[in-house]
Amino acid sequence: MRILAFYSFKGGVGKTGAAVNVAAEAAADGLPTLLWDMDPQAASSWILGHDGGLEAGARKLFTGRTPIGREIMRTPWESLDLLPAARGYRHLDALLAEQTEKPEKVLGDLLRPLSERYALVIIDCPPSYSRLAEALFRVTDLFAVPLVPSPLSARVWHELQEHFRKKELPRKRLLPFLSLVDRRRRMHRDLLASKPPAFQRQLDAWIPSASVAERMAETRAPVRAYAPRSPVAGAYKRLWRELEQRLTEVSQRNRLS
Numbered sequence: 398m399r400i401l402a403f404y405s406f407k408g409g410v411g412k413t414g415a416a417v418n419v420a421a422e423a424a425a426d427g428l429p430t431l432l433w434d435m436d437p438q439a440a441s442s443w444i445l446g447h448d449g450g451l452e453a454g455a456r457k458l459f460t461g462r463t464p465i466g467r468e469i470m471r472t473p474w475e476s477l478d479l480l481p482a483a484r485g486y487r488h489l490d491a492l493l494a495e496q497t498e499k500p501e502k503v504l505g506d507l508l509r510p511l512s513e514r515y516a517l518v519i520i521d522c523p524p525s526y527s528r529l530a531e532a533l534f535r536v537t538d539l540f541a542v543p544l545v546p547s548p549l550s551a552r553v554w555h556e557l558q559e560h561f562r563k564k565e566l567p568r569k570r571l572l573p574f575l576s577l578v579d580r581r582r583r584m585h586r587d588l589l590a591s592k593p594p595a596f597q598r599q600l601d602a603w604i605p606s607a608s609v610a611e612r613m614a615e616t617r618a619p620v621r622a623y624a625p626r627s628p629v630a631g632a633y634k635r636l637w638r639e640l641e642q643r644l645t646e647v648s649q650r651n652r653l654s
């Protein structure tokens with residue numbers, strides 16, 4: 398089982414859009430896939446059809462009183478399951494701090510039984526630096542980081558790299574990709590064309606800003622379900638293909654080491 402997180406401490410950069418659509422692409426390939434929505438805003442839970450609260454879910458789940466399998470629901474899409482966010486996820490940091498075990502051990506223990514059912518777990522992260530993010534940095538195979546073309550995104554990327562360096566985390570797990578790209582804007586076109594060296598390991602795939610993608614929250618479906626031939630559906634597919642390749646490389650490296 399591989400674990401892929403969509404992460405940035407910056408909000409509104411396309412993490413949820415990419416997480417939902419990449420998960421749908423992986424599932425469409427027949428890969429048993431679980432999307433774990435860790436953001437209490439619950440946007441990906443909503444898109445994939447979850448309506449309700451799960452108020453008590455977080456504490457019981459993170460203290461091991463509810464088996465993780467009980468919180469998982471099926472989605473209308475074959476091979477794609479959802480572990481919806483609970484409102485209690487707002488307090489995950491406090492919950493993790495209360496445990497005697499290290500946060501990464503708590504998360505690792507939670508994730509382990511999922512390998513019996515899933516080949517891929519995709520995590521939609523909340524936009525923050527937190528104890529949760531810190532633990533995720535240690536248990537996740539790859540971090541896909543959406544960067545919206547702007548002078549700020551170079552800073553976001555630099556800060557993330559610095560954070561990984563200081564904490565001695567493997568920086569090669571961070572993979573940036575351009576997100577919400579608007580080709581009518583000069584800076585966006587320039588960044589697409591130049592692949593600045595500052596964004597090491599930038600993926601070739603990039604996600605255009607497209608109104609058809611904004612309809613996800615209304616239609617409550619990944620783009621491939623309602624606009625399969627749209628350019629943005631193609632972009633998410635290319636993103637999945639590239640991430641799949643990188644995940645395979647991680648598996649090969651792990652086998653050799």
Ligand SMILES: Nc1ncnc2c1ncn2[C@@H]1O[C@H](COP(=O)(O)OP(=O)(O)OP(=O)(O)O)[C@@H](O)[C@H]1O
Binds near residue numbers: 410412
């Ligand atoms: N490819 C896209 N084209 C146009 N709009 C998009 C696209 N992807 C997402 N959006 C819209 O942009 C907004 C932010 O996207 P999204 O929710 O995916 O970002 P996020 O990084 O997960 O945000 P948050 O940090 O709040 O969780 C949403 O309103 C969403 O509908």
Ligand SMILES: [Mg+2]
Binds near residue numbers: 412414436440521522
């Ligand atoms: Mg989000």
